[in-house]
Amino acid sequence: MINEIISNIKNVWGEFGFTPPFPENMKVLLQSRNRIILFFIDPEIGNFPQVIVKLNRPDNEKSWHEDYVMHSQKIREMLDGAMKDTIPRMEAFQLQDSITGVIEKGIPGYPINVITKIKENEYHKFANWLVEFQSYCSVNQLEISPGFIENQLERITSEYHFRNETVIKIREVFYPLIGIQTSIGWLVGDTHPSNILINKGAVGGVVDWEGVSENNLSIYDWYQFIFSVVIENVKATSRSLTHAEMMRMGSDLLFSNPKTKLAKILNRQTDNYLISKGLNPELKFNWFILFLVDYYWIKNKQEFLHDLLPGIL
Amino acid sequence: MNIEDYFNCPNCNSDLNRINNGYQCINCSSDFHHKGGLPNFLPEGINTELSKIPHPEKLYRKAKKIGWETAAIEFTRDYLDSRDYIEYADKQIISEAPGDFQYLLPINKESIVLVIGVSWGNIISALTRNTKFVFALDVNADLLHFSELRLQQERLSNIKLIQGASSSLPVKEMCFDAIILNGSFEQLVYERLNNFSDQLVSDFLTKIFYALKPDGILYIATENRFNFNYFIGKKEAYSNLRFVTILPCKVVTHYFKLRRRINFRCAYFSSRKLKNMLVESGFGNVVFNFPIPSYRNLRYMSEIENRAVYIYLIKLLGSFPKFSRLHSIAGLIFSFFPLSILKFFWPDFCIVAKRP
Numbered sequence: 001m002i003n004e005i006i007s008n009i010k011n012v013w014g015e016f017g018f019t020p021p022f023p024e025n026m027k028v029l030l031q032s033r034n035r036i037i038l039f040f041i042d043p044e045i046g047n048f049p050q051v052i053v054k055l056n057r058p059d060n061e062k063s064w065h066e067d068y069v070m071h072s073q074k075i076r077e078m079l080d081g082a083m084k085d086t087i088p089r090m091e092a093f094q095l096q097d098s099i100t101g102v103i104e105k106g107i108p109g110y111p112i113n114v115i116t117k118i119k120e121n122e123y124h125k126f127a128n129w130l131v132e133f134q135s136y137c138s139v140n141q142l143e144i145s146p147g148f149i150e151n152q153l154e155r156i157t158s159e160y161h162f163r164n165e166t167v168i169k170i171r172e173v174f175y176p177l178i179g180i181q182t183s184i185g186w187l188v189g190d191t192h193p194s195n196i197l198i199n200k201g202a203v204g205g206v207v208d209w210e211g212v213s214e215n216n217l218s219i220y221d222w223y224q225f226i227f228s229v230v231i232e233n234v235k236a237t238s239r240s241l242t243h244a245e246m247m248r249m250g251s252d253l254l255f256s257n258p259k260t261k262l263a264k265i266l267n268r269q270t271d272n273y274l275i276s277k278g279l280n281p282e283l284k285f286n287w288f289i290l291f292l293v294d295y296y297w298i299k300n301k302q303e304f305l306h307d308l309l310p311g312i313l
Numbered sequence: 314m315n316i317e318d319y320f321n322c323p324n325c326n327s328d329l330n331r332i333n334n335g336y337q338c339i340n341c342s343s344d345f346h347h348k349g350g351l352p353n354f355l356p357e358g359i360n361t362e363l364s365k366i367p368h369p370e371k372l373y374r375k376a377k378k379i380g381w382e383t384a385a386i387e388f389t390r391d392y393l394d395s396r397d398y399i400e401y402a403d404k405q406i407i408s409e410a411p412g413d414f415q416y417l418l419p420i421n422k423e424s425i426v427l428v429i430g431v432s433w434g435n436i437i438s439a440l441t442r443n444t445k446f447v448f449a450l451d452v453n454a455d456l457l458h459f460s461e462l463r464l465q466q467e468r469l470s471n472i473k474l475i476q477g478a479s480s481s482l483p484v485k486e487m488c489f490d491a492i493i494l495n496g497s498f499e500q501l502v503y504e505r506l507n508n509f510s511d512q513l514v515s516d517f518l519t520k521i522f523y524a525l526k527p528d529g530i531l532y533i534a535t536e537n538r539f540n541f542n543y544f545i546g547k548k549e550a551y552s553n554l555r556f557v558t559i560l561p562c563k564v565v566t567h568y569f570k571l572r573r574r575i576n577f578r579c580a581y582f583s584s585r586k587l588k589n590m591l592v593e594s595g596f597g598n599v600v601f602n603f604p605i606p607s608y609r610n611l612r613y614m615s616e617i618e619n620r621a622v623y624i625y626l627i628k629l630l631g632s633f634p635k636f637s638r639l640h641s642i643a644g645l646i647f648s649f650f651p652l653s654i655l656k657f658f659w660p661d662f663c664i665v666a667k668r669p
Contacts, residue, residue: 001443003419027622029615031629032413043621055416057409058442096422096443113631115641 001095002028005038008093009051009103016089016105018050026050039106049106052088052207058098065092065100072209075186078136086129086205107205109197114229115236120265122198126225127273129203130191134218134277138185142217144177152293166309173289182279183218187211191225193232216295222273223291226266230254233262255285314425314446316352316473323354323483351457354477359452359504367392369455373462381463382407385433404610405433411495411611412439414663417602418530420444424490427524429479430497434460438469440493447472448489450479451497452504480504480513484524491530492521496609498535499580503551509578518594525668531596533664534608538581541658552577584656587664596666601656605630608661617659618652 010022029039029049035056039049056065069092076087089105112122142148153171156162162170188195189211197205230250234241238249253260258267271281279287292309317329317336327340335346335353345354376384389402404410412435420426424444428437431451437460441447449472451457457474464472477483479494479501501517502509521531538558540547549557557565558579569577582590584601591599605613605626613630617623627644647655 001416001418001421004421005416027616027619028417029613029622029626029629030413030417030611031613032410032611036413036416038416039625041619041622041625043619047621047624049625098442110625110628111631113628115631 004095005053005055005101008095008101009040009053012091012103013051015091016051046108048108048110052104052106053101054104055095055099055101058096065102068210068212069102071186071212071214075137075209075212079133080136083132083136086203087209088205088207090209104207107197107199107207109199109204112193112196112198114193114232118262118265120269121201122196123229123265123269124272125198125201125203126191126196127222127269127276129206130221130225131273131276133188133206134183134185134221138183138218139215140184141181142184143179143181146178149174149178152290156293162309170289170293170309173286176283177286177290180279180283183277184215185218187213187216187218188221189213189224191221192228193225196225211297217290219274219277219279219287220291220295222270223288224296226254226270227251227288227291227296229266230262251288255288314448314473316475319425319427319448319485319488320352320354320475320477320483321485323356323477323481326483328485348476349454349458351454351461352473352475352477354475354481354483355452356478356481359478359480369459373455373458376459376462376466381434381459381466406435409435409439409442411609412436413611414495414532414534414602414608414614415440415443417614418491418532418665419528420491420530425488426491426493427484427489428493428495429482430495430500431456431460431474432496434463436493436495437472438464438467441469441472444490445471448475449473450475450477450482452476452478452500478504479517482517482520482524484520486523487526489524489529490526491532492525493532495532495534498533499551502578502580509576514590515594518590518596522595522668527668529668531591531664531666531668533587533666534604534661535587535664536581536661537659538579538583538586539658540581540660542660544658549579551580584659584662587662591664591666595668597669598667600665602663602665603656603659604661604663608663614663617655620648620652623652623655624648 006022013022014020023042023044025042027041027043029041031037031039035054038053040051040053041049069090072087072090076084079087086107088107091103093101093103095101112126149171152174153167156170157167188206188209190208191206192208195206195208196203197207199205227250230253231246234246234249234253241249253263254266258264270284274281274284289309317331321328322338322341322343324343325338325341327338329336329345330339332344335344337344345352347353372384372388375387385406386402389406420443422443422445426440426444426447428440428447428449429451431437431449433456437447437449441464449460454476457476461474479497501514505513525531540558543549543556543558546555548555558581562579566578569575588599600616601618602614603617604611613626615622615626617626627641627648630644631641
């Protein structure tokens with residue numbers, strides 16, 4: 001299939017701003033996870049992929065490539081100058097009847113490394129990037145109302161069958177948020193550190209826009225980022241944990257017992273982020289619980305919240 | 314697709330005629346009857362006990378009753394003595410990801426592919442989805458039957474399974490666009506432990522060469538004889554002994570004959586030996602790819618000999634939790650050395666060779 005993939009890349013090579021012809025000595029790095037990703041690297045241009053091709057598996061019926069490419073390119077058009085360059089150019093394509101894919105223009109930089117070294121500066125830069133991104137992509141303000149809170153509580157009662165005492169505790173956590181105005185708009189959706197590319201000490205790009213969505217609380221992107229950072233650390237240090245155990249450890253590490261260097265850094269950065277959004281940093285834990293209930297995507301969310309929330313509350 | 318158009322007599326390489334319940338050679342009149350519903354081209358004296366599944370009838374019965382996927386998980390839990398049995402079943406049996414190497418090969422919906430060694434059926438089902446037709450050959454009937462059931466339940470029909478030996482490959486010339494040996498190159502050695510010679514490997518590769526169409530691709534995924542893990546005491550899988558792969562073959566063979574009174578030969582080769590054998594068989598453009606963590610559980614694959622690719626890979630792995638600080642430091646240190654050193658000690662190879 002490599003020949004068909006290359007021929008699709010050649011179709012957009014010029015449009016992506018590269019000088020034709022397509023280099024013959026391109027090296028390919030294959031990554032096999034939920035999707036198949038091919039990184040095309042021309043060593044003469046640099047140590048980063050010039051083009052990235054993402055393919056869905058033919059046995060995976062769900063294909064959402066066209067939607068997310070359309071949304072991410074719409075967002076790209078909303079941005080200016082250097083910010084615009086941090087979102088990759090993308091084109092959706094059909095490889096075979098059953099395989100759809102996306103060709104993405106590579107962005108120089110490396111993913112934030114959260115396992116082997118912790119660089120506060122990189123987290124800080126990402127927080128700044130996010131604040132700027134949200135200044136372009138926040139479409140409205142939402143005032144957290146008692147009705148909004150009750151809707152959330154009703155959902156966890158009916159969908160997740162929470163006990164009454166847990167619902168009462170969650171209500172207590174949510175109530176200080178009432179009356180606060182916060183922005184809603186486009187979310188990156190998957191601000192996992194591996195999707196944030198750092199180049200020369202700044203955020204060079206944000207990749208993987210499959211989770212892009214509209215009309216959500218903007219702060220969720222930040223909580224997604226910090227929670228992913230701690231979860232990756234838990235994964236690296238503690239093996240053979242169940243998913244719920246991992247999440248519980250991550251939450252504890254982040255807010256209940258923030259003694260580690262990483263937790264202190266993330267707490268500090270969260271305070272700064274909330275202040276720059278005009279929000280009270282003392283409510284960071286309350287926003288975190290709202291993020292878990294309202295937005296955080298996970299398989300078996302019902303089971304997960306049921307195990308997790310009573311513990312961390 | 315007719316078997317007789319692609320396969321010939323394993324004894325004399327002559328054409329086959331279809332007969333009742335099997336095939337007959339038009340030259341030596343050998344009969345090859347279906348066995349367990351599958352064409353059987355196994356010659357005499359072949360070791361078919363490779364990758365033997367414990368209690369195959371139970372697995373097969375269960376797979377028929379509750380579906381192959383659930384049966385595989387339960388079977389792994391019951392018999393494979395693995396603590397992380399769900400992860401093992403998911404990665405090694407259920408997932409089609411080990412077949413993702415196909416995206417680096419020049420095959421498509423028009424390709425006819427021969428797979429030697431069916432394993433648990435995950436690679437053949439992955440290939441079946443993206444090619445015109447797949448022929449899959451294995452010595453082990455249990456694995457073939459499980460794979461057949463899996464494919465039936467997945468409703469994949471553009472495939473034919475055949476019982477046969479790689480050491481007597483019954484294939485016709487210029488028939489296939491790609492031939493895949495994923496972990497089955499060593500099978501050739503184990504099939505003929507009693508009378509193995511290097512000539513057998515050369516003959517096998519030459520036969521593969523001629524079975525490919527011009528521009529056809531051979532893909533071999535195999536372990537490296539000089540895998541660095543063997544230097545730090547990893548046991549060789551077949552003999553369950555340490556250091557047997559890195560010692561000279563003659564010494565090891567004599568040791569086994571004298572002390573254990575069995576025939577043994579290390580089934581792995583070094584990168585240089587593999588390349589030489591492929592080139593001598595006529596293949597041009599032999600490219601070595603390096604899988605991470607292994608070809609059995611494929612996560613990344615690339616030509617690491619290029620420094621730009623290697624450095625990018627190391628940085629990419631930095632955000633992967635199982636890639637520890639030690640790995641990262643070792644990876645960066647190695648980037649200052651000639652990358653051919655890495656190639657020499659890398660655990661596995663995924664080789665792509667092209668018939669000119």
